[in-house]
Amino acid sequence: MAKVLMKGNEAVAEAAIRSGCRLYFAYPITPQSELIEYMSRMLPKVNGTFLQAESEVAAINMVYGAAGAGRRVMTSSSSPGISLKMEGISYIAGANLPAVIVNVQRGGPGLGDIQPAQGDYFQATKGGGHGDYHTIVLAPASVQEFADMASDAFDLADAYRIPVMILSDGMLGQMMEPVEFKEAKTDEEIAKLDNQHKDWCIHPKEEGEAPHHNEINSLEIDPRVLEQHVLDLEKKYKLIESKEIKVEEYNINKDNDMVCVAFGTASRIVRSAVDQLNAEGKNIGLIRPITVWPYPYATIANALHDKVKKVMVFELNLGQMVEDVKLAVNGKVPVGFFGKVGGIVFTPEEIKAKIEENL
Amino acid sequence: MQVIATRPKSLTDLQFTYCPGCLHGVAHRLIAEAIDELEIQDTTTGVAPVGCSVFAYKFFDMDMAEAAHGRAPAVATGIKRARPNMQVFTYQGDGDLAAIGTAEIVHAANRGEHISVFFVNNAIYGMTGGQMAPTTLPEMKTSTSPYGRKTDDVGFPIQVCELLNTLQAPYYIERVSLLSPADILKAKKAVKKALTYNKEGRGFTIVELLSTCPTNWGMTAIDSLKWAKEKMVPYFPIGKLRDRGEE
Numbered sequence: 001m002a003k004v005l006m007k008g009n010e011a012v013a014e015a016a017i018r019s020g021c022r023l024y025f026a027y028p029i030t031p032q033s034e035l036i037e038y039m040s041r042m043l044p045k046v047n048g049t050f051l052q053a054e055s056e057v058a059a060i061n062m063v064y065g066a067a068g069a070g071r072r073v074m075t076s077s078s079s080p081g082i083s084l085k086m087e088g089i090s091y092i093a094g095a096n097l098p099a100v101i102v103n104v105q106r107g108g109p110g111l112g113d114i115q116p117a118q119g120d121y122f123q124a125t126k127g128g129g130h131g132d133y134h135t136i137v138l139a140p141a142s143v144q145e146f147a148d149m150a151s152d153a154f155d156l157a158d159a160y161r162i163p164v165m166i167l168s169d170g171m172l173g174q175m176m177e178p179v180e181f182k183e184a185k186t187d188e189e190i191a192k193l194d195n196q197h198k199d200w201c202i203h204p205k206e207e208g209e210a211p212h213h214n215e216i217n218s219l220e221i222d223p224r225v226l227e228q229h230v231l232d233l234e235k236k237y238k239l240i241e242s243k244e245i246k247v248e249e250y251n252i253n254k255d256n257d258m259v260c261v262a263f264g265t266a267s268r269i270v271r272s273a274v275d276q277l278n279a280e281g282k283n284i285g286l287i288r289p290i291t292v293w294p295y296p297y298a299t300i301a302n303a304l305h306d307k308v309k310k311v312m313v314f315e316l317n318l319g320q321m322v323e324d325v326k327l328a329v330n331g332k333v334p335v336g337f338f339g340k341v342g343g344i345v346f347t348p349e350e351i352k353a354k355i356e357e358n359l
Numbered sequence: 360m361q362v363i364a365t366r367p368k369s370l371t372d373l374q375f376t377y378c379p380g381c382l383h384g385v386a387h388r389l390i391a392e393a394i395d396e397l398e399i400q401d402t403t404t405g406v407a408p409v410g411c412s413v414f415a416y417k418f419f420d421m422d423m424a425e426a427a428h429g430r431a432p433a434v435a436t437g438i439k440r441a442r443p444n445m446q447v448f449t450y451q452g453d454g455d456l457a458a459i460g461t462a463e464i465v466h467a468a469n470r471g472e473h474i475s476v477f478f479v480n481n482a483i484y485g486m487t488g489g490q491m492a493p494t495t496l497p498e499m500k501t502s503t504s505p506y507g508r509k510t511d512d513v514g515f516p517i518q519v520c521e522l523l524n525t526l527q528a529p530y531y532i533e534r535v536s537l538l539s540p541a542d543i544l545k546a547k548k549a550v551k552k553a554l555t556y557n558k559e560g561r562g563f564t565i566v567e568l569l570s571t572c573p574t575n576w577g578m579t580a581i582d583s584l585k586w587a588k589e590k591m592v593p594y595f596p597i598g599k600l601r602d603r604g605e606e
Contacts, residue, residue: 023441049440053433054466061430061463065406065437068424073441091427202422202438204445205401213371215416216424 003178008143008168009034011179012102013042015150016074018184020193021100022048023073025062027055029081030114031170032104036076056081060088060101067097068216070201071194072154076102078170079120080111082128089163090129093233094218098157098197100150101135102166104173107343115343116170116265121320124167125293132230134237136164136244137293139263143177145290151182158196160240167292169316171265171345240294247296251278252285254305257359259285261300261325262314263292265345270314273351283307284355292321300328308333310358314351315339367391369400371420380573380580382537383412386479389543390448391419393551399558403446404438406431408460410452411485429460432467435474446557448475454484457493457517464519471528471562475553478519481570482591489575493517496590501575516594520567524600530562532600536569536592538584549599556604569595 006014013035016024024039036052043050053059059075066073077085082103092099105120107113124137136156140146146168153164185193200214220226250271252259262270267288274284287303289296300311311329313322313336322337329335338354340346366372369391377383394400400421407415409428416423426434431449439447456464456478467474483501484490491504494516498507508516520534531553535546546568553564569591571583578586 023437025437051436051440054462057430058433058436058463058466061427061433062437062440064426064430065424065434065439066441067437068434069438069441071441073437087427088430095425202404202424202445203442211401211420212422213420214422216422217416219413219425 001181001183003180005176006143006179007034007174007176008146008172009104009174010038011143011147012150012166013038015147015181016100016154017042017046017048018181019072019151019154020185020190021072021074021154022046022190023066023071024049024075025051025053025059025066025073026075026077027053027059027081029078031106031173032076032078032102035102035104035173056084057088060085063099064088064092064095064097067092067099068095068202070197070203074100074102076104078104078106079108079117082120082123086123086129089135090131090133091218092163093129093133093135094131095216096161097163097216098161099163100153100157100166101163102168105167105169107341113343114170116316116345117341117343118169118264118266118316118320119341120167121292121315121317124165125295133233134293136160136162136240137167137291138164139167139290139292140172141264141267141288143172143175144179146172147179147181156244158193160236162236162240167264169265170343244291245294245296246290247299248288248290249299249303250274250286250288251283252287252303253283255283256285256303256305256308257283258310258312258355259287259300259303259308260312260314260355261287261289261321263289263321266314266316269346269348270351272348273355276348276352277355282359295324297324297328300325301330304329304332310334310336312336312338312355312358314346316345317341367395369394369420371418373417375418376414377411378574380571380583381411382570383479385537385543386477386568386570387415387418389547389550390450390477392547393554396551397554397558399446399554402444403448406435406438406447406449408449408451408455410455412450412452412479413486415450429455429458430463431455431460432463432472432474432476436467436472439472439474446475446554448477448554448557450477451479452485453478453480453482453492453494457519465523468523468529468563468565469526471530473557473560473562475557476565477550478565478567479570480519480567480595481572482516483572483575485572485575489572496594518595520565520600523565528563529565529601530603531556531564533602534567534569534595534597534600536587536597538569538571538587561604567595569597
């Protein structure tokens with residue numbers, strides 16, 4: 001298929017529809033408006049359900065219901081709206097339901113602003129809602145990757161019965177880049193997807209099927225039963241950690257002078273700075289976590305070759321992922337940090353200067 | 360030998376967890392009987408609330424979802440949109456529906472969502488130990504209104520059916536009570552009507568069932584029935600507010 005020029009918000013929506021998503025519930029918020037608007041235009045054309053919910057809270061609970069009925073369902077929002085959805089995400093995790101949530105991050109805390117930021121890293125990767133749970137979190141760095149992650153997210157959600165978040169930001173949502181889409185799933189393929197969860201989901205009893213009493217639920221009032229339930233969730237998380245880590249290693253080699261770590265939009269800017277420095281004869285490597293949960297701790301630890309005297313972390317926040325990098329580095333070398341907040345995005349020149357300062 | 364009464368098929372064999380004198384069991388039974396009579400058990404699913412009836416998802420013998428506090432109408436919306444051929448109902452108490460879930464019920468009703476809502480109003484938060492509800496009557500003492508509900512401070516009890524009756528979309532709105540055998544028979548008719556309309560795909564239906572809470576009201580079961588008739592019914596009048604099927 002030919003490439004098309006599209007905003008990230010629209011590309012991820014189109015890719016979700018192509019992945020078989022026929023149900024989408026959301027509430028308007030900047031800077032993800034193009035996503036909800038795209039869904040409102042396109043879903044009716046494929047006999048899908050677009051519903052603008054009365055609130056972020058209602059939207060995520062509609063997702064809980066549709067996911068409980070075993071069908072591919074998505075919602076999207078931006079930071080303040082994601083905070084409101086956290087109750088529902090905790091329930092979705094607790095009830096072992098597959099769902100996809102897109103966060104087009106903006107500046108915070110509170111209402112913050114509507115510019116790109118990465119201030120929701122802790123919320124996305126460390127839980128966010130109440131209780132012991134994890135959400136798989138995918139962090140795109142281009143419009144193409146944002147779109148590709150829609151189908152990855154649905155596949156992961158279905159495979160593990162887990163909420164999957166795509167953690168983008170206002171930059172990726174708003175900017176246009178060429179995208180090549182995967183083939184859209186056929187109606188037959190979608191029908192198959194919609195039937196894949198019949199062993200546990202809400203569905204009518206069909207001809208020849210035994211009567212069923214499936215419960216979509218996160219309540220276990222007996223402490224021993226709840227303990228086992230949470231331990232079972234933990235088992236699932238360990239399995240995901242062992243199988244689903246994705247990370248890009250850019251110019252990582254045994255002669256690196258320094259290793260940088262950045263994700264999403266920030267990583268693109270860091271890459272420009274790294275390219276410039278390497279053209280000038282330095283040997284700087286960049287590690288870009290693609291899954292920020294599960295986190296590529298081992299990749300970072302393994303990149304600490306002899307010449308690496310420092311690891312530098314760059315984020316559009318005041319230092320959140322840097323804590324995971326420190327866990328990975330485990331005190332072997334110092335870990336430095338540089339970040340920008342308020343929706344201000346650093347320049348390659350600023351990054352270059354910070355790397356040079358720390359070499 | 361002829362069987363004249365039996366446990367409805369649409370209830371599981373589990374023993375209810377309700378207090379002596381509680382009317383949730385009656386409400387459950389009415390819904391289950393109506394589902395049986397309409398022969399829709401295989402295509403019906405329900406959403407349980409948070410509150411005393413939180414375990415309703417165990418008691419109804421069909422696929423069931425347990426919702427977060429107040430969110431049952433949103434969860435039911437998601438299920439109905441995902442499985443349009445199913446009959447979806449919510450079962451909610453007054454704290455769940457008329458306080459923390461106000462937005463969800465109003466908007467589900469306003470969309471004319473094709474679900475049935477069974478709203479059990481006993482003027483109190485039962486499960487958490489008898490706190491003031493949005494439907495607690497003026498001057499009524501609860502564990503968080505120990506001096507009586509002061510309307511100049513916390514307002515008046517919300518009349519949910521009257522509130523929803525200001526909207527265009529709802530198809531059927533009726534308030535019934537479970538306070539006497541005759542009332543229960545009338546309640547059964549309303550419950551069955553709501554589920555009939557649901558089965559026929561007519562639109563949003565709600566039945567409010569006035570109930571009691573002997574435990575948290577601090578009364579015997581008999582006294583609580585009497586109290587509800589004297590105090591609750593005048594404030595929450597029994598009757599049909601809307602029935603588009605009979606217009």
